[in-house]
Amino acid sequence: MGLVRKQAPQQPEEVLPEPPDTGTLLSQLDDPDPDCRREAALGLVDVAEAVPELLARVGTEEDPRVLESILTTLAARDTEEVAGGLAVHLASDEAVLRTAVAAALATMPQSVPALLPNLLAAPDHDVRVMTAMVLADLPHPEAHTWLVKMICEDPHPNVVTGAIDALLPSATAEDAQLLRDAVERFPDDPFLRFTVNAALPRLTGTA
Amino acid sequence: MTADTPTRARVLVVDDAATVRLYHSSLLTGAGFEVSEAANGLEAVEAALGASFDLFVVDVNMPRMNGYTCVETLRSETVGSDAPVVMISTEDRPGDADRAYQAGANLYLVKPVAGDRLARIATMLTAGRDAA
Secondary structure, eight states, X not given: OOOOOOOOOOOOOOOOOOXXXXXXXXXXXXXXXXXXXXXXXXXXXTOGGGHHHHHHHHTTOOOHHHHHHHHHHHHTXXXXXXXXXXXXXXXXXXXHHHHHHHHHHTTXXXXXXXXXXXXXTOSSHHHHXXXXXXXXXXXXXXXXXXXXXXXXXXXXXXXXHHHHHHHGGGOOGGGHHHHHHHHHHOTTOHHHHXXXXXXXXXXXXXX | OOTXXXXXXXXXXXXXOHHHHHHHHHHHHHTTOEEEEESSHHHHHHHHHHSOOSEEEEESSOSSXXXXXXXXXXXXXXXXXXXXXXXXXXXXXXXXXXXXXHHTOSEEEESOOOHHHHHHHHHHHHTTSOOO
């Protein structure tokens, strides 16, 4: 008689818990537990209707990890609505917030370019310094061009030095003259002169 | 080094911009300090946990851990450093300096800082400290 293979007992299917619905996640953004708020923010990554709620919390969330999660979720959308809602915080008095927002905007190459005319013309020079920080990491083919514009045109030396610092990693010999011109525009700025003098030998091949 | 040679005071320069670190490090090295560098607040805290410094020169706007949080952590029981802290930033809004002093800084300067001024301040703040 042939061997009869014994049927393995049927394993009961593992039942995964239902993910919380959008309404639940939105209400959890106000939970006193920061871990719960953080999970809710991350869970809303594909929910377009959550964008206004998340943007409203960017300026009020005090837990840095929750803020980071909110910004991660928002930046993943890379829309002009999100970029515009975030950019207002570049003027924040809170260093944690403005630097976190700058880092988020630097990951949004589709939507940040539309904001640049206003950001480059912002009356607050600190906002323009933060804009240079955004451009330093923005993966966009025109980032170099915008930084050059800042270096050539901005009236504030701290903005120009910020833009130079952002430009230097990708600078070439073609940028040498614009750096020299920047020193000429701000002859009394010791840091600007030092930075350019330190960079020029590498750019011009005389290091 | 002989027993008569004083140990050079140690400074940690904390800034995310490489050019700024280079600038401040060059100024302070030229003034006789032994300088280490950190690219953000977190690196600074790690450095301060592993070594003793006589002075910290700290930027405000940095990724991962900003300058205010960095200084608060340096002053906390976690690190417990009582070394002087100079914060240097582009920010010159009303309240920026107050925020720095609340965090535990001894001095708040707005960029750019002239080289001789930073060296003078560093010398003054580290005078009388037993070098690390």
